[in-house]
Amino acid sequence: MASSTLEVVECDDAGNITSSYVESGGSRHAEKSRVDIILPKVTKSYPQQLLDVFLPAGYPQSVTEDYIQYQIYDSLQAFSSSIAGLLSSRAVLEGVGVGDASASPTAALLLSVLQESMGRIATILFAHKLGTSLEPECKMYRLAADVFNDTAMILDCLSPAFPKAARVLILSFSSVLRSLCGVCAGSAKASLSAHFAKRGNLGELNAKDSSQETVISLLGMLAGSVVVSWVSSPMATWATLIALLSIHLATNYAAVKAVSMRCLNRQRANIVLSGILQHGEIFRPADVAKKERIFERDGVLRWADDQILGHCRIGVTLETVLRQMGRRHTRTGSLDLQAIKLSELLHLFSNEAYVLWFDDQAEALIVLKQGCTPMDQLKAWTHALLIAQKGRARTRTDGTQHQPEDDGSTLDQRLLDELQSTLQETCGLFATFAGKLRDAGWDLDLAALETRAGTRAVIKSN
DSSP states (O other), X not given: OOOOOEEEEEEOTTSOEEEEEEEESSOTTXXXXXXXXXXXXOOOOHHHHHHHHHSOTTTTTTBOTTHHHHHXXXXXXXXXXXXXXXXXXHHHHHHTTTTOTTOOHHHHHHHHHHHHHHHHHHHHHHHHHHGGGTTTTHXXXXXXXXXXXXXXXXXXXXXXXXXXXXXXXXXXXXXXHHXXXXXXXXXXXXXXXXHHBSSSOHHHHHHHHHHHHHHHHXXXXXXXXXXXXXXXXXXXXXXXXHHHHHHHHHHHHHHHHTOOOOBOOHHXXXXXXXXXXXXXXXXXXXXXXXXXXXXXXXXXXXXXXXXXXXXXXXXXXXXXXXXXXXXXXXXXXXXXXXXXXXXXXXXXXXXXXXXXXXXXXXXXXXXXXXXXXXXXXHHHHHHHHHHHHHHHHHHHHHSSSSOTTOOHHHHHHHHHHHHHHHHHHHHHHHHHHHHHHHHTTOBTTSOOSOOSOOOOBOXXXX
16 A cells, blocks of 8 residues: 655744654554654744844734834834933933032922822823824824923923023923823824734734833933933033934834824825825825825815815714804804705715715814714715815816805705715715725724714604
8 A cells, every 4th residue: 555644834923834744654554654853944043033032923924014114213213212311311300409419309309299290180181182083193193292202301401591490390391291292102102003913913012012112221221321421511412412302203203104004094084085086096005104194284185186175073063063054043042044954964864874064164064973883984084075176176167166146045055965966976986995995905994083082963853
């Protein structure tokens, strides 16, 4: 009977072969067989084994393609920030009286308590105010965090030149800026880590990131110790600080610019949707990363030619829309709708999970209904962008937004007709390109269009 051969291959998380097991030397019914263990000839060098300590298991298959580029720039910015932090810490110690025989330890302690108190109160307030917008705009807030932190360092270095009363205010404001940095950086880092993790390895990726930060901070402290011991004059201190902060911001900008987020926030939705509506082209996340701004105006509707069409607020209350449609009665507080009825507007969007109104000031207002999904929000934003583009095209043709002889009722009725026509166009377009967006790599199940806590409307009719 012919002999059979069995081979079993073992691989690590990255797909590299670690060992092979080959059974041979006998038939299927033979009593004995031989198993040979074959190890790969190429083994990892010591530097590669050292890198494995700081990289996620299974790298590079376990993370996104933009992970390593971001980490390189992030390490460089952390290194320069560590050195600059030592210079600012020295200035703070001078400000609280280190080296001054007349300085009181109690005064220094009270100043520290005041800074901590201001910082913690600011943390609570900032988290409440910015909490909803931190994830959709994580790239912007990641860079903004370092702007706040670097401003705090500059204030720390300026503090010794001011009288004690002003010094307390400066150091307290510096603590507030650091708190804002902590809120922004912590939340943005969590969102970026979730983006990088491809295999549900978020916890392990954060652990490895902490190891990287520990090593970079240690190296920065060692290098900073040398810098602090050699740089003592005010001119040299400021020259070194400005150079380090410039490197810090430049590398941080390069880091966030290298990230290709897969969720559609407001700016990325403008880029992707206008590209589809104008050219029929679907941009991939890497293409959009090259086009998007790190700092963009909140709620702006921007077309593919980089022109601003108007603004949009999503998740507003129905009262906000009614104020644009009519006038509030001065005595009763009720709203008088002369041109169109609320029931007409709601009937137009009866089959949609949102209600949209676009006024003559090129501002779109979107009311979200109870149970709306991220896809519904994206459809509403598409509708707002489309009607804004139609309004700009009409303005270019007519030379004005509406005819001077039009009264308010005629204008409102015209807007309602435009909402109806653009809604039909939006439904047709959205049914076509929604699946293509997923194929291009976009995650349409993540809601990233609301930057403030919004409301949901429940429509009841008798």
